[in-house]
Amino acid sequence: MDKTVGVLGGGQLGRMLVEAANLLEVKVNFLDAGRSSAKQVSNHDDHIDGSFKDPEAVQKLAAKSDVVTIEIEHVNTEILEQIADQTDVQPHWKTIRTIQDKYLQKELLKSHGVAIAQSLPLDAPTAEDLEKAGKAVGLPLMLKSRKEAYDGKGNFPVRTKDDFAPALEALGGNKNLYAEKWANFRMELAVMVVKTKEQVLSFPTVETIHENSICKLTYAPARGVSDTVNSQAQELARKAVACFDGKGVFGVEMFLLQDGALLINEIAPRPHNSGHYTIEACPVSQYEAHLRAILDLPLHTEDLELREPAIMLNILGGDTPDSHRKFAAEALKHRRTRIHLYGKGQARKGRKMGHITVCAPTMSEAETIIQPMIDYVDQANPQSTRSASAQPKESQPLVAVVMGSDSDLPVLQPGLAILNKFHIPHTVRITSAHRTPTWMASYASAAASQGLKCIIAAAGGAAHLPGMAAAHTPLPVIGVPVKPTIGDGLDSLLSICNMPKGVPVATVSVNNSINAALLAVRMLGMSDPGMRRRYEEYMVESEREVREKDTRLAEMGAERYAEVYLAKK
Amino acid sequence: MDKTVGVLGGGQLGRMLVEAANLLEVKVNFLDAGRSSAKQVSNHDDHIDGSFKDPEAVQKLAAKSDVVTIEIEHVNTEILEQIADQTDVQPHWKTIRTIQDKYLQKELLKSHGVAIAQSLPLDAPTAEDLEKAGKAVGLPLMLKSRKEAYDGKGNFPVRTKDDFAPALEALGGNKNLYAEKWANFRMELAVMVVKTKEQVLSFPTVETIHENSICKLTYAPARGVSDTVNSQAQELARKAVACFDGKGVFGVEMFLLQDGALLINEIAPRPHNSGHYTIEACPVSQYEAHLRAILDLPLHTEDLELREPAIMLNILGGDTPDSHRKFAAEALKHRRTRIHLYGKGQARKGRKMGHITVCAPTMSEAETIIQPMIDYVDQANPQSTRSASAQPKESQPLVAVVMGSDSDLPVLQPGLAILNKFHIPHTVRITSAHRTPTWMASYASAAASQGLKCIIAAAGGAAHLPGMAAAHTPLPVIGVPVKPTIGDGLDSLLSICNMPKGVPVATVSVNNSINAALLAVRMLGMSDPGMRRRYEEYMVESEREVREKDTRLAEMGAERYAEVYLAKK
Structure with missing residues (x-):
């Protein structure tokens, strides 16, 4: 220090x-x-x-x-x-030199066995050269400057032969170009990696959304991405950064392809826009991590963990010199919103003038808070080619509702209505313990790493699903006994409840999916004060309803009450 | 802006x-x-x-x-x-003038009906005046300067008549003194309050620990304090600040007396040491809140909520000019530790040179992380009169284990062992649904506000306790059916499980307190990644044990195995 x-x-x-x-x-x-x-x-x-x-x-x-x-x-x-x-x-000048040249950067990664897109160097190419390149890496391809390119500058997408001329017009003066195989990606991910004297550590995997090739949004953690992909992305990013000499943080941008494979897009040898969220969301920010790394100060894996889900939205310069300050004034109206303005004076169109970060107990809460601010940005830029992925995604499900057979679905519907009432993102699946034993096991095993928080499992008769799911997951499993065609369901109940010591299932009464869902709400409320408040309101409401019935019954008398209110049932 | x-x-x-x-x-x-x-x-x-x-x-x-x-x-x-x-x-100069004079400050609060310690003005008092004051407010009393006093300077505790002379020697030259009734407090609490143009909002209630009258530690939220006291403290603080003109944040220090009553100690018309924790622990810090208040920018109740439990430890100057930097270097060795040094140059003994903040998913985790740093500070100041309350407290219990009768305790003991194995702070109580219905109801109703996260309730026979507890709390309740003297316990199980729609109980099998405890661990692991990791280790360990038994059984043969391993049982 x-x-x-x-x-x-x-x-x-x-x-x-x-x-x-x-x-x-x-x-x-x-x-x-x-x-x-x-x-x-x-x-x-x-x-x-x-x-x-x-x-x-x-x-x-x-x-x-x-x-x-x-x-x-x-x-x-x-x-x-x-x-x-x-x-x-720090990092080593050789590292900076290699990374400056995006083609050399990729060659180095390739030589270390790191997954990258196929690339071909092009020295002041002609249309003919482009044609050859197109044959080698396929069309569409991305024509890129090897140097001095950032925020989409120096990149030109070549979709068909018709793009050769405009591409050469845009970038042809540049000797140092290269053609990159088009990455047909499902989403863009990024990981901030810290290289210290002894270790290579990483922050969580985040999802980045670009608009006009400029980073617009960062979601931490990446939405709808399993912990497996999350870990794979972190491993790939650490492996990539380990190829370079020196210390400091590195921003690693990558593609998650349609087939689930991960590919490095590019690396920045410094703190990065996709790591701004760490200031609020992690115990140690990417900036402090960079300092600790280059000054040989201690740093711990846990310092880089996510404290809460976070979303970062860039504030770009708009049409007026004070557009960013107007946006900030607007953003202040929203709760849990942290504003960072950069002191760059008057805005220029598209220039990064600041950013905001929203952290919340759940990603869906953070999404709800930030949506009006995204809308504000989008309204201000009606001509912007909004990327499809900037559309709000389905929220990360917190509860999985599983059943052994679709015949159990009607029993679960009242519970699903409760989950909807409490705005709890959930997924409903059929995972039979007996007819799809492997699928059931793999689904339950992956549940925690998918970001799920608890499982509601319904089963009747032998009713093994809840217990088998519990055997494969560290998440709490709530078992709903379903009344079978034969018998009153006591068999289902006992089969679900009587688990051996060591593997618990939270059992509710026969067909009572409402209580299963309410139990899930109570569990989520343990760490989400907003959810608990809503549950308390539900308790008050529920008490009010019964008290109203009591008043009515007292006023009407039992006979008339039964005629009017119970006859219907 | x-x-x-x-x-x-x-x-x-x-x-x-x-x-x-x-x-x-x-x-x-x-x-x-x-x-x-x-x-x-x-x-x-x-x-x-x-x-x-x-x-x-x-x-x-x-x-x-x-x-x-x-x-x-x-x-x-x-x-x-x-x-x-x-x-x-801002705040209004009148407010600052009144607050500067601690006696006037208290008179103003008193005139608005705010609870404060009884105080008597003393103008250049003699021993005789002190004697009279002692009769009026009782001995011990606190002799205080009305002005320019902070961090214990200008205060003199007068315990007996023998203290009159040294007290007058220490403060007697000062005309503006007052005697304050001694507050026999259980703990010191503080609340940061924000007065905006329209509203009076408050941050959470925190616990402060002073050493030599200087703030040493802040625990947010205050440990072992119910949400009721927490809310009362915030209400009192808001009521107190509402007495003053102008906008900005105010630090309100108060005493929680042995009898549970709250008393204002003093108010600072500005950001305060007891609010440093807000930088990391709340969506908006006390500093940003002050700016938003004086600049009429928006501020929301939720901006002041706690994101995670936090502990703040002051870095005071030690015996050498670089003692604070040495401490910071030491603190960097600990995970999740955020350091703030103030750039004040060379340390002077006891001067505030910086602070550290540790945030963690649970208070007990934060306590574990910060303890070595408290020990380091205490080692460096062996002569310091360590206040008794600086001793680590029993951790805030996260799980309440309740039973209707002490005869159920043996059934619960294996579950308690599991809670201990996972280092989960818990409390064990007898709250009978039938013999102490009011106590049972009030205990369950208060559980959430006490900081508890879930309840394990054991009951046999009629077995109403789990369901009755669930009726009074929004927390998840886990029911353990206890086998009664008559019957196999199925009656207990069904009584616990068959709750009406709207009030769920997570039921486990008869006498299976181990599964109840494991269910609690799984629930806590939903938001505490460390807990989930430990649970996953437990699953691996448990699988290893059974696999070992299987190997042994295969090696020894069934007959011999049964002789050696099952004969004992």
Whole structure:
């Protein structure tokens, strides 16, 4: 903590970095223009005014700093190579140099066996070259600049031969291009990885939604993605970052393909837009993690865990110079909303001016809170080509309702109505313990990693489903005995309830799916105060209803009451 | 958000205030010495170097600012009164003037019917005056300076007549003293209150632990305090703050007396040490809440709710100038630990140099994480008179295990062993549905507000306890049927399970308290990933045990196995 950090660049990433550094009394010197975003929140005389591409200025910064790092990768790595003799440069200048060239970046990853899209280098290509490339990697393909490309700049999608001419017109002047195989992805994921002296750690897997190739939204954790894919994505991201020398955080963007495979899209050797959410959502933010990594300070796996589901929405410049401030004023009207403005002055159309983060006990609560703010952004940009994936998704189900046979469904319907009444996202499935034993086992085993919180299982007769599900999951299982065609259902009840010591099932009475659902609501309310409040309101309402009946009965007398109210039944 | 805020004082409270302001692009001008703590994180030319007691400097600040506020109440309110003609001063200068004089502060509260300790003004008292005061309010009493007192400075406890002379020696030169009735408190609580243009809102009730009259620890929420007391404390705090004019946050410190009554101790008209935890633990911090209040920006009740239990530990200056940085280096070794250093340079003994905050899914987890850091602090200050209440408390129970009769206890013991195995804080009580119906009802009704998360209820025969408990609480209730003297327990099981629609009980099999406890573990694991990991380990371990038995059985043959292993039973 006694070391001074020098940073090339002083934009919003530098600003959030120094906000973390201020907490630790770590001095940070920025090299950037006068009152740039980062310098505004760090008041001392050792910042350097100038361009982070100016060799002399970088030398000056190095002379004042024990560790030099970057908040943008488009730096002069020759100078970094020079100053590395006298100062610690993190991550290694070779890493920055390799990553700067997206084609080399991918070649390096490929040589380490990391899954990436097939790529072909193209040096000032002609239409003919594009035709060849199209044969090699297939059409559509993505024509990309190897260097200085970000936020979609330097990329051109080539869908058919008709796109060759416009593609060459847009990027043809550039010698350093490459063609990348089109990734037919289901969604885009991102993982922030921290490379310390000894370890490679990772933050959770998040879902990113881009609009016009600029990051718009980040959902942490990624919605509708199993813990298995989540872990695979983190492993892939750690494996990719382990290929590079040096310390610090790395932003790893990847594609989840339609077939479930994961592919690295690209890597940033610095804090990243897709990691902003960590400021509120994790015990240690990506910015503090970067500092801890480059300064050899301790960092723990648990520091990078998610405290609560979070959604980040970027604030981009709109049509007026104060559009971002107007949006912020609007956002303040919403609960649980944390605003970050970057101090960049007047807005330019599409420029990143700030972001907001909403954390809540459940993702569906966070989605509900942020939706009006997404709507506000979308209204302000009617001409924007809204990406299909920006549409609200179905919420991550919290409760799985399973049955052995569709004949049990009518018994479960009153319970499903209760789940709907309490706005609990749920999924309803048929997983028979006897006719689909493997499917039943795999479904129950994966339930926890799918983000489910509890299982309601209905079964009649032998009624093995609830107990078998409980044997395969650490989640609480609620068993609903179904009355079979023969007998009163006591057999179902006892079969569900009489589990051996070690594997519990929460049993309710025969056909009572309402109580099963209410039990699930009570369980979710243990950690979600809003849910508990709604349950308490339900209890009051339910008491009121019975008291009204009592009043009516007293007023009408038993005989008339039975005629009017019970005759119907 | 377009208004400029001027702040008298630029210490750590100002620093954390401007950290919040930076996020909203709200410009803050500080009046304080050169590179004071707050100015270090706010880089512009409109700060004013000087004393916040200097009338001219305050005038200058006012001329540059749309709203003037304070981060310390020991300011010159005559000047605030003057500038109030040209600038908005928040909170109102009258409020600051009244609060500055602790005796007047209490008189005002008293006149509004707010519970405070009995107080007597003493103007340059003699031993005789103290004797009279002792008769009026009783001995021991607290002799206090009316003004300029903080962190225990200006307070002198007068326990017996022997303390008169030393008390007068310590404070006697001061004309403005008062005697305060001794508060025999069970614990000290604090609530941060936000007074906006229209509303009086409050953060949660926290527990504060003082050492040598300086705040050492804050526990949010207060441990072992019912939601009822929690709400009462918030109501009292809001009522107290409503007595004062103006907008902003107020720190309200109070005593919870042995008899359960609440008494205001004192009020600070600004952000407060006991509210630092809000930075990590609430959607909006006390600092941002102060800004939103004085700038008439929106604020919502839910913004002030607790996201996770949190503990704050102050970092006080030790014996060496870098003691606080050494402590911070030590604290970094612990997971989930957020460090705040204030940039105050070299430490002075006992000076507030920073603080740490630990948030975790449960209070007992937060306590486990922070304990070594408390131990480190205590080791470094062996001569400190450690307050008895700084000792770790029994953890907030998460599970209540209740039974109708102590004869059910043996059935519950294996379940209690499971709760202990999983380190789940729990409480065991006798609440008979038939012999103590009122007590049973009041216990179950209060359970949620006591911080309990679920109830395990055992009963035999008529076995009404689980269902009756469920009727009184929104928490999940797990019913354990106990085998009665007559019959096999099926009667107990059906009585517990067959609840009417609307009131669920999670029923396990007869005498199976192990499954009841495991069900509670699964429920807690829904929102506590650490608990779920431990449960998964338990499942693996349990599978391993059975597999070992199977191997042994296969090796030994059935006959020999039965002889060796089953004969004992």
